[in-house]
Amino acid sequence: MLEIIKSGTQINFTSKFGFTSIFSLLLVITALVLTFSKMKYGVDFRGGAEVQVKFQKEINLADLRNSMRKAGFSGVTVQSIGQQSENEYLLKVPANQKNLNEVTDKLGVTLKKEFESVGVEIRKVDIVGPKAGQQLRVSGFQAMGWALIVIMIYVGLRFDFKYAPGAIVALFHDVAIILGFYSLTGTEFTLQTVAALLAVIGYSVNDTVVVYDRVREHEQKYAGLDLKIHINNAINETLSRTILTSGTTLFIAVSMLVIGGAAIHDFFVAMTIGIVVGTYSSVFVAAPATLFFNKISSKK
DSSP: OOOSSOTTOOOOOGGGHHHHHHHHHHHHHHHHHHHHHHOOBOHHHHOEEEEEEEESSOOOHHHHHHHHHHTTOTTOEEEEESOGGGOEEEEEEEOOTTTHHHHHHHHHHHHHHHTTTTOEEEEEEEEEOHHHHHHHHHHHHHHHHHHHHHHHHHHHHHTOTTTHHHHHHHHHHHHHHHHHHHHHHTOOBOHHHHHHHHHHHHHHHHHHHHHHHHHHHHHHHSTTSOHHHHHHHHHHHTHHHHHHHHHHHHHHHHHHHHHSOGGGHHHHHHHHHHHHHHHHHHHHTHHHHHHHHHHHHHHO
């Protein structure tokens, strides 16, 4: 395998754990404050109308978005459905319980008026009430919670239960920072975001498990040494693999973020941040958390 870091390199990662732990804690606290105070939920989670339309001729997606905004539909999101040649789009417009029908009717009139020359057909209208949106929001967070619990059980059975808390702390750290970034930038939290967060959880735990696997090998081979030494050696030995894997995945995520278009933009925003933060947390969050919980259990 190509070695970015030469064999035998001994960077003292554990000496940095004090600083990185404080830095990560501050990041998570800030992210949680932003999440609970400024999170902007999409139509899926706060209620509104979803309208599927088909145009007879090709139209510009940017023109469609601008037309909707000029007509007074603030917060509208537009995404292409199926093949580009089919000219089919899904429009999501936020609305409350009182004006759901009014907004839906106005949207239909606006589409027919603005794109009469092109030819437009409203194929489907779905209304998401505020209560249904709230239930979806709860279900989305429950899905992430269950994922964390199952991963904790897997890590405990696969290695040792002293490693499980560290993996969960790292995953919670990654998810919190992504949610904080979404809140800070005003990016809407949608079902697509939930899918991206679950993908980040899977990617991050894979990176953490690689380090844990090497730690376990060292514990079996050099029994009696301090866990801190095993972790430091494991991180150094897997550093080349981590840089290559994360760098390649990050390149793909950034490429899709830049050229993928608006329909998948939010998904790859989360993936890009998740890859960077997940790689960091595998070294500077999961490892010190494991040392902390192992110290507590040893005292007991």
